[in-house]
Amino acid sequence: MAKLWIAVVFGTIGILASVASSQLSVGFYEKQCPQVEAVVQSFVQDAITRKPGVGAGLLRLQFHDCFVQGCDASVLIDSTKNNSAEKDAPPNISLRGFEVIDAAKAALETQCPGVVSCADIVAYAARDSVFKLGGPFWEVPVGRRDGTISRMKEANASLPAPFFNVAQLTQNFAAQGLSQDDMIVLSGAHTIGIAHCFTFSPRLYNFSANASTDPTLDPNFATALKKQCPPGKAAAFNSVVLDSHTPIHFDNSYYVNLALQKGVLGSDQVLFSDAATSKAIKTSSVDEESWRAKFAAAMIKMGSVKVKTGQQGEIRKSCRAVNHS
Numbered sequence: 675m676a677k678l679w680i681a682v683v684f685g686t687i688g689i690l691a692s693v694a695s696s697q698l699s700v701g702f703y704e705k706q707c708p709q710v711e712a713v714v715q716s717f718v719q720d721a722i723t724r725k726p727g728v729g730a731g732l733l734r735l736q737f738h739d740c741f742v743q744g745c746d747a748s749v750l751i752d753s754t755k756n757n758s759a760e761k762d763a764p765p766n767i768s769l770r771g772f773e774v775i776d777a778a779k780a781a782l783e784t785q786c787p788g789v790v791s792c793a794d795i796v797a798y799a800a801r802d803s804v805f806k807l808g809g810p811f812w813e814v815p816v817g818r819r820d821g822t823i824s825r826m827k828e829a830n831a832s833l834p835a836p837f838f839n840v841a842q843l844t845q846n847f848a849a850q851g852l853s854q855d856d857m858i859v860l861s862g863a864h865t866i867g868i869a870h871c872f873t874f875s876p877r878l879y880n881f882s883a884n885a886s887t888d889p890t891l892d893p894n895f896a897t898a899l900k901k902q903c904p905p906g907k908a909a910a911f912n913s914v915v916l917d918s919h920t921p922i923h924f925d926n927s928y929y930v931n932l933a934l935q936k937g938v939l940g941s942d943q944v945l946f947s948d949a950a951t952s953k954a955i956k957t958s959s960v961d962e963e964s965w966r967a968k969f970a971a972a973m974i975k976m977g978s979v980k981v982k983t984g985q986q987g988e989i990r991k992s993c994r995a996v997n998h999s
């Protein structure tokens with residue numbers, strides 16, 4: 675009997691989760707704003723042509739949006755006198771690409787006022803960034819509504835840290851309904867973009883009582899990182915590319931780097947050092963095609979985390995503030 679109840683409860687949770695994602699649909703704006711994808715794409719492409727790093731920023735923006743209050747553009751809301759918003763939480767301080775979302779939103783508000791949510795613009799912009807940088811293309815299910823709550827504390831509590839081990843990373847993704855495989859596949863996003871020295875410098879200088887430098891780092895790579903990130907506060911905001919091989923190309927070299935012990939973040943390199951996940955890393959390092967397909971599928975799954983649909987939330991007029999604020 676107990677087993678039956680467990681099956682019923684978990685079956686119901688599974689059904690609820692799939693109902694949430696099935697509330698999104700690919701053709702949602704077909705009638706009210708058919709040009710939405712072309713508009714977002716043109717702003718994203720222009721921005722990346724001018725500065726490729728913006729593409730990495732826009733991809734990370736969707737991840738940080740979805741992990742706090744679900745994919746509802748809560749990460750875009752500015753702090754006010756009475757509220758410290760997600761955006762100002764330390765893990766979000768280096769987010770970039772907000773101006774691209776603002777520009778696309780402004781254009782869409784002129785062409786189809788009050789129709790397209792900021793959360794959907796974020797989802798399109800992430801997809802367009804990946805594609806523009808050579809990654810896979812996927813159809814984005816849309817129909818998300820924008821949230822009205824954005825709290826710094828929640829961002830601090832929900833986003834994973836770069837010193838997490840595999841168990842902590844797995845648990846952090848599980849809290850969003852994402853599996854360990856999803857986590858490994860989505861971490862491949864670190865094939866583009868940068869990290870600031872303070873996010874990984876303990877690996878270079880203060881690793882443990884026995885080893886000042888993390889022994890899972892290739893020694894020559896560690897030397898190169900130390901040059902870019904000398905000890906001390908002055909260099910804390912220097913940055914290095916996450917993928918030293920092809921930094922602005924969306925390919926599987928993230929996994930190749932990990933297998934060569936050239937992962938920048940501790941939370942990346944542990945995926946290769948830990949026996950629980952190393953096989954999946956090796957597989958993606960040699961099978962790029964299958965990782966690309968899995969990445970696209972995992973982005974759709976991440977993009978449906980705790981979405982608001984129907985009458986929930988609102989369609990914000992400006993992505994930076996809730997309506998009637």
Ligand code: HEM
Nearest residue numbers: 730731734737768834835836860863867868869870873941
């Ligand atoms: C698995 C847990 C993860 C951790 C601990 C983590 C942590 C980090 C950290 C510390 C940085 C450097 C930030 C900086 O110094 O400015 C970073 C950058 C980045 N992350 Fe992650 N991340 C994770 C997963 C993801 C996922 C799932 C995605 C997207 C699907 C993603 C996309 C990115 C991108 C594109 C950058 C570069 C951003 C830029 O250049 O502006 N990350 N991440």
